[in-house]
Amino acid sequence: MRDVVRIVELAGPVPDDGGSPDLARLEDFRDLSRADRRPDRPGGRGLVLAEGTVVVRRLLDSPYPPRALLGVSRRISELEAELAGLDVPAFVTDADTMASVVGFHLNRGVLASADRADAPDLDGLLAGARRVAVAEAVNDHENLGSLFRNAAALDVDAVLLAPGCADPLYRRSVRVSMGHVLRVPFRGADWPTLVAALRRAGFVLGALTPSGDVTPESLAGTDRVALMLGAEGPGLSVEALALADHRVGIPMAAGVDSLNVATAAAVAFHAARPAGVS
Amino acid sequence: MRDVVRIVELAGPVPDDGGSPDLARLEDFRDLSRADRRPDRPGGRGLVLAEGTVVVRRLLDSPYPPRALLGVSRRISELEAELAGLDVPAFVTDADTMASVVGFHLNRGVLASADRADAPDLDGLLAGARRVAVAEAVNDHENLGSLFRNAAALDVDAVLLAPGCADPLYRRSVRVSMGHVLRVPFRGADWPTLVAALRRAGFVLGALTPSGDVTPESLAGTDRVALMLGAEGPGLSVEALALADHRVGIPMAAGVDSLNVATAAAVAFHAARPAGVS
Structure with missing residues (x-):
């Protein structure tokens, strides 16, 4: 991929972040099966999470500032045009490693996280x-x-x-x-x-x-x-x-x-x- | 309950049918988590199954001949009027025994089975x-x-x-x-x-x-x-x-x-x- 987000290849055991701001963003996708994703709940992070190419595309075209992507190679490649120039890490890995981060198998192959934005007037x-x-x-x-x-x-x-x-x-x-x-x-x-x-x-x-x-x-x-x-x-x-x-x-x-x-x-x-x- | 279906109380381990035609009907509700309920699939029984009071009521009011009910006491009681005179067993039991028959916990508390009927002309x-x-x-x-x-x-x-x-x-x-x-x-x-x-x-x-x-x-x-x-x-x-x-x-x-x-x-x-x- 040309001129794209920072691709971070993950293989084998998922590393701890070692002080890297990019790797720290992997936490966005950790343990998604917990119901309490809202910021007002204990452990809730309140991020916006998009699953699958179609929805990730809409996220990248939305007012919500993207933070990171996690996906298998084929899905990340499909998003090449939308990712060009974005200043976020994209973790590229295999389905099993994705599942070990997320906590379950996703059948859509790609996730993106974003921050919430202020509600419109x-x-x-x-x-x-x-x-x-x-x-x-x-x-x-x-x-x-x-x-x-x-x-x-x-x-x-x-x-x-x-x-x-x-x-x-x-x-x-x-x-x-x-x-x-x-x-x-x-x-x-x-x-x-x-x-x-x-x-x-x-x-x-x-x-x-x-x-x-x-x-x-x-x-x-x-x-x-x-x-x-x-x-x-x-x-x-x-x-x-x-x-x-x-x-x-x-x-x-x-x-x-x-x-x-x-x-x-x-x-x-x-x-x-x-x-x-x- | 007055003048009702044959109430069969189940408590403790679920009995085998011992040759009782009523108890044999308990098989209708066994192991529902298997996906292959269709008659054309191995192990599929192809029965019509209704879950919850509202849907069971519609089943009892439908052209499909009812075979049996399985539910907790409160739910079976709610159906008293519809059950009056029906010639089928109604197994009344607790939620845990229901779960052990069905294979998972149902949150609707009552099930009914029926035979399929010929398609209309x-x-x-x-x-x-x-x-x-x-x-x-x-x-x-x-x-x-x-x-x-x-x-x-x-x-x-x-x-x-x-x-x-x-x-x-x-x-x-x-x-x-x-x-x-x-x-x-x-x-x-x-x-x-x-x-x-x-x-x-x-x-x-x-x-x-x-x-x-x-x-x-x-x-x-x-x-x-x-x-x-x-x-x-x-x-x-x-x-x-x-x-x-x-x-x-x-x-x-x-x-x-x-x-x-x-x-x-x-x-x-x-x-x-x-x-x-x-």
Whole structure:
């Protein structure tokens, strides 16, 4: 590879860092099976971790400052163009050594770590937006990841996180989102802060709920729509429902549990897409 | 419990059947972690297995003849009404004994087994239907389960399985579908057989594809719509696309991978729902 990150070949037992700042970065990938990756948990490092070529590519194209890569030769080679000139170490090794670092076998062959970044300014986030999702208490990492994937596919400009949501930058969310949590801007805040900003920016608030009385299609003509989404099961809180301008329902067969929250969001965002988007 | 299935209390080491037809049914739940549950695989039994109260309830309300239940006392009690009069054994035991039978800890506390049933007649299936899904090569059990869940929620009358699909009655599909594979009728056949039956019944065929040139909304006014769906990644085969009357596309942001197949199906089925379904 030409003009690339610093390739560090690993073979045999993984060395300790011996004072090398590059080798110290190998710690980013150590023992990933521990659940507590959040900075607020004991032992949690709170890094952003991307798995697989597609998602690593999105990470390298994101606002999150990359720290290091670890992968088998073939996967690191696939990323040659994106890695050119990057000032980070890329550890190239075999699958068994990767597994001994990470703590289990990954079937995607490459990992990248990055630092978190400051959350974007709320008003700035909303300034150019036409469609945003507002998730409340979506505390399942996979559902949250799927929500970001669907938001990215359906041209949703931002995801706002009301209280109780999982961490979108947790490894499993990143993976399930196919890396789109690294692409769709988001930030968390309490309901009063979120709603004040949405009102300032001229958004109409639609709460998705099984008891909705308007279809999502009825919002297609509205310039700026914030679609509020609650977790599967409990749905939106009474507080959240009271803040909405409209209760939006997806017509559903009798006797069926609600759709998964990310699926319901996809249905509603497609139906409420701005007029002119064919 | 009154007037109920035959309760068989299990405590301590699980007995061999000693010639008891009831105890022999405990084999239905033995060693579930083996992947090969299909009748065509060595050791596969090909039973229908439901996990958790909600799904077991759907199984007991389905065309599949129940064989036995295994659960902790609280979960079996919740099913009292559905179990009344059923001619099957219900093994009531503790979580550890359940785990020793099943081979791992289940967190849903109750299992039911049933025999498979004959697939419904294709023409009969389509006679009263207005919206059907036709899946091709959806070989992931979770995606197939999600597809059935979404089909049930959005009033899809049947799911047809073109070649290459996973087994909808595999345990994981049943679970992810929330039991709706036991409720939405389905059957498999080759493409010529499926298409001939769909034509006889007056269906218009729409193939969901990223290169689609009509929106799903454009099919809302059509009386009978069959929506063809391919697996994530490869999509529909050239053969399948050639059979379609319309290529249906969901407007998607630039540079985004396609939606998950079950999510895309939900978006399209909502958008193409018959006029008059609000």
